[in-house]
Amino acid sequence: MGGIGNVSADGAMIEVEGLAKRFGDGDDAVEAVRGVDFSVGEGEIFGLLGANGAGKSTTVLMLATLLAPTSGSARVAGFDLDGEGAGIRRSVGAALQETGLDPIQTGGDLLELHARLYGFDRQAALARRDELLGLVGLEDAAERRIGTYSGGMRRRLDLAAALVNRPRVLFLDEPTTGLDPASRRAIWDEVGQLRDEGVTVLLTTQYLEEADQLADRVAIMSDGRIVATGTPDELKSGLGADVIQVEFGDEGTAARAAAVIGGEARALGDAVRVPAADGPAELVRVVGSLKEAGIEAESVSLARPTLDDVFLGIVEREGDR
């Protein structure tokens, strides 16, 4: 089989049709992914956004050839998931949710070994190692055992390992989950750099801010289905012009206030957010109903909707079905 797959005429690097995964049989069966369709163009960063258990990681594992789909089809980098897995494995890089690193090797040895395993000769492998260590800022830790790395360093090395073969398609499964803000920012910068270089990225995340920041387009997944797709702006504007944010001192009060306000009001921590197509009029209604119920707010403001609002609104509507 040749090294380059046949990418479709419209330039899609990932094409997914009716992809589904069921674990187990009979009454115990779990439908992790219930037939998803999407397409990712060359050089695009596509975000799969969803809560834990939405089916994001299962989707990525299937596309990375680590899990066989129950039904459906997909092409990745021009190779068919069914029968051309080797081509996919040569063309993609994957940084999965759980980093897959050998704690006894040093970071430098791991990258050099992987470069050799992808077919680089010795000199090229050493050069690729140094290049990647520079990209993820781990030059100083190259000679240290991976077991001594911090969580952020492991993530960065894992990302570097996913880039060894200069992949045309990169899968990033929750690349910043559990990281401190500085490490998250470092990963974001690196992903941004990859975008500039034309790598196609399928990114899963439960952080809406992350999808907003990185993704050109986002698909929101809930319960194994894609429930909305669009650019972050499209998704946000579909929700209405503004959001009223009412802050309370504690979560209990916020929950009570959400019930009093009714409609699409949602408690988020110690605040309540209310989508408001007609901002000022809705603001008057919200303040009035709180006053009537004798609930005191710390602050009230009008804001642009975030992807949180989109996401929670959609998930709630799905739940009501």
Place this chain on the structure above:
Amino acid sequence: MNTAVQARPTVGVPFPVQVALLTRRFVRNLLRQPAVLLPNLGISVFFLLVYYGSFGDSPAVVELTGGNYLNFVLPVTVLFASISGGAAGLTLVEDLESGYFRRQLAMPLSRTAIVLSAMLLGALQVTVEAVLIIGVGLILGADPATGAPGLLAVLFFSLLWGLGFAGYSVATGLLTGNARAAQSATFIFFPLLFLAPVFLPFDQLAPWIQVIARVNPTTYMLEGMRSLMIDGWVAWPLAKAMIAGSLFAGVTLTWAARVAVRKTSRT
């Protein structure tokens, strides 16, 4: 710098190169923590000293075992070192636990190469320990009838046996996915070793042990290695050892490969 667009290798790496590179990783890891070799080595040397100390001066035993008890008992302690082949399964369990196994599956690598490299590590570890034990045996006064080439043959048999044991440990390691369970599974080694002519020749064993020993491949490995130490180059015991060792390794490698395919199948 351009990470994405530069030429990337487009052909897969040949299978033997994959095995060599993956085995190199295991060897490097072993060199980073050589202390893991010590417990088994210590026990093997301990047994050599204890067996020799206990029986080596008994004229009856010496007469029964061909004149130099050290020559008779050295193969036992060499086989004892093959428990180090269990390292193969343990390293794969560690890779399963760290997630590194899955990363390898996402790369364009042969699953057989991944498993085989772990087995080679096990076999290599066995050989290193066997060399050291034979060294101790020579210092104590072992005197192989076939000289240095015979010792090389003894090493070859220990490598074959170690490969078989490595296959067994890979299969149990992948089946259980659990280091403790994989370690416990190596206890099968003890009945396998001791239900054989370990301390005395076959015809001196109790009848019930003889029945078991006759179907135990360890018997033929021991007798083959002993013939090299005591009798010289005799074809039949060597052929039997070769057949027993190859069967043992063949059976466990097939089992390991099947478990590996099942364990790594994408369902």
